[in-house]
Amino acid sequence: AQSVTQLDSHVSVSEGTPVLLRCNYSSSYSPSLFWYVQHPNKGLQLLLKYTSAATLVKGINGFEAEFKKSETSFHLTKPSAHMSDAAEYFCVVSDSNDMRFGAGTRLTVKP
Amino acid sequence: DGGITQSPKYLFRKEGQNVTLSCEQNLNHDAMYWYRQDPGQGLRLIYYSQIVNDFQKGDIAEGYSVSREKKESFPLTVTSAQKNPTAFYLCASAYGNTIYFGEGSWLTVV
Numbered sequence: 001a002q003s004v005t006q007l008d009s010h011v012s013v014s015e016g017t018p019v020l021l022r023c024n025y026s027s028s029y030s031p032s033l034f035w036y037v038q039h040p041n042k043g044l045q046l047l048l049k050y051t052s053a054a055t056l057v058k059g060i061n062g063f064e065a066e067f068k069k070s071e072t073s074f075h076l077t078k079p080s081a082h083m084s085d086a087a088e089y090f091c092v093v094s095d096s097n098d099m100r101f102g103a104g105t106r107l108t109v110k111p
Numbered sequence: 112d113g114g115i116t117q118s119p120k121y122l123f124r125k126e127g128q129n130v131t132l133s134c135e136q137n138l139n140h141d142a143m144y145w146y147r148q149d150p151g152q153g154l155r156l157i158y159y160s161q162i163v164n165d166f167q168k169g170d171i172a173e174g175y176s177v178s179r180e181k182k183e184s185f186p187l188t189v190t191s192a193q194k195n196p197t198a199f200y201l202c203a204s205a206y207g208n209t210i211y212f213g214e215g216s217w218l219t220v221v
Contacts, residue, residue, distance in 0.1 A: 034210070044201075044212050090154060092210075099205060101146065101154040 002027040004093045006102035014110045019078040021105045023091035033074040034092040117213035132187045132216045134202035142205040143185040147198045
């Protein structure tokens with residue numbers, strides 16, 4: 001069985017400072033990994049995905065994530081936070097046709 | 112256009128009643144999923160189906176039932192046995208590494 005753990009339920013940063021949202025996974029196979037963002041009262045939007053190509057994945061809105069197999073991690077980063085980045089972020093692991101969501105990390109951006 | 116359609120978007124239910132949420136996809140995906148999201152919490156897997164006429168329980172299946180009689184349809188029934196049914200319900204389908212989400216259904220028990 002596979003699983004995903006988002007290590008922080010809430011992260012608060014100041015505008016213009018770096019963002020780090022942590023995700024660890026467990027999978028028996030070589031998984032695909034995703035980060036999704038959900039803004040209040042909106043649906044999920046795909047930020048980026050890793051599917052066994054380059055380990056450093058660039059996504060939309062300046063986000064990127066690095067797949068580290070040795071650490072079973074897929075942390076999401078952004079060099080400089082914007083107010084519009086405030087949202088809920090979900091890490092997802094998928095192999096075959098099974099996918100599991102992390103519990104989510106709420107990102108707060110302070111002016 | 113291909114996609115996933117969930118209905119209804121908003122639903123009110125009296126305590127003790129069963130209610131069925133619809134999820135239809137025209138993407139020809141084998142795998143379909145139902146998730147529940149509560150305020151301040153993440154998405155939790157209720158049921159999933161990887162092929163027609165087969166489905167498995169997820170992490171919080173108690174009080175829910177599903178069917179998968181057709182590839183394009185994966186309805187979720189919230190039964191009266193579900194103690195806290197008020198939540199946002201999200202349906203998804205997947206093929207390989209491609210995942211599509213419905214717009215979700217908001218269920219409120221009154």
